[in-house]
Amino acid sequence: MSNHPAIRDPAWVRVALIAAALAFLGLFLVLPLAAVLAEALRKGLDSYARALAAPDTLAAIRLTLLVAAIAVPVNVVFGLSASWAIAKFDFRGKALLVSFIDLPFSVSPVISGLIYVLLFGAQGVLGPWLAEHDVKIVFAIPGIVLATIFVTFPFVARELIPLMEEQGRDEEEAALTLGAGGLRTLWSVTLPNVKWGLLYGVLLCNARAMGEFGAVSVVSGHIRGLTNTMPLHVEILYNEYDFVGAFAVASLLALLALVTLGAKSALEWVHRDQLAATRRH
């Protein structure tokens, strides 16, 4: 950033560009959020509260919390073990492994759901065996959890791998030479070094886990009160023309998005140097 007059844009250019950028963002980001709130409160606070207290809505909220409570810890375990293996050791095929971990990000959410239907569904590869043993995965909660783990798979790993690679192996090697065990080293040396990055990955992972629509929609079967997560419930209410209900549930998800953004920005401002994401060019 230089204030040299030769390369400073004239004031009218600055004002015009800032105005254009803010107008674009206002139209595309602020207005949709405002619309969610306005539609949810269209018939007053009482209708809003009633919509949120509906049994099916409460069931959807519970299921969404349950799915996130399983998917996020699984991805933390995966992210930690993948980044430990990749950052602390050299082995052949590492680049391939990293691109496999990133794979779910380049698959359409609908296809992410489809592959589980093809594997576990009635016509699927394992379908007959599962039916024989009375195990239900697709159109039941296990399918929803699996699809959620799939779409959020890279979040924690992709934040931790570059961070741990950058921090190197010296501190761990020192701890081990001084007699600490592997788990003790992980707990007292590695984790404190990557804790903000880990939290950052968990935040993004959680937001996606609670908000995923496409993949979960394909595997859920849309059974009201049983296999409907919050985003799916939004769709059902919307298609039944219960707009206050749909936007009321949507407002909770929008709140989650705002909290996630706030926490993420706070992390970026305070612990900028301890995050991989803010330094990735």
Place this chain on the structure above:
Amino acid sequence: MMARPPNLRVIPGFDTTLGLTLALLSLVVLLPLAALVLKAAGLGVAQWLAIVTDPRVLASFRLSFGGAAIAAGLNGIFGLLVAWVLVRYRFPGRKLVDAFIDLPFALPTAVAGIALTALYAPNGWVGQFLPFKVAFTPLGAMLAMVFIGIPFVVRTVEPVLQDLESELEEAAACLGASRAQTFARVILPVIAPALLTGISLAFARAVGEYGSVIFIAGNMPGVSEIAPLLIVTKLEQFDYVGATAIATLMLGLSFALLLAINLLQKWNRQRMGAAS
């Protein structure tokens, strides 16, 4: 990277962590993807071709890929504008605006879908002022694609603009270039790889997008129906073969795109490395 002989390894846990990583990766990602490939392999080439060249399927691919291309192009223009304003100018609320850019990543797609529909419906806040229909037309689908693609271009261009050395621009100004000439001849070539990377990331995301598009698009077969929705429709009719054929074509095209993005990013890094 420094190669060290394995017997000098001090850090424990290689077998455990790599084993766990590979097990989870296989279970969650590779095995289910293999099921898709297996199912697709069961289709003959003729049958696969017959499915994907069906007029309804072709129309859905035209909208998914054509719409995504237009949306990504718009994101290129507006993303560059937003990144420029955020990096170069100081104004009140700049940090707040910067934090807000990632909203499309954090907001569930279904919420974005119904919110945009409410805004652009013929009686919506914005729709009532427009002389043409946006919601329930292909235009609506593109609008949703623009929304979900906003962060990509901004976030790839921002760091490059930040690192751009002002000496280059000063030199151009000293040599008599106008600001417009400096932008076109000096700045744009430096940020081009990042800009292209951002545009292709936005494109890749928009191609596969489902949640935000289906509410606003109207979903008329052959007109405003996107390819992911057609997969869902086929599944609901228990046409697993049709769904698989469309999915493999989409997957193949997105992997080709991914390869292109990786090459672009390599080029981007080389340019960045050469500049500093």
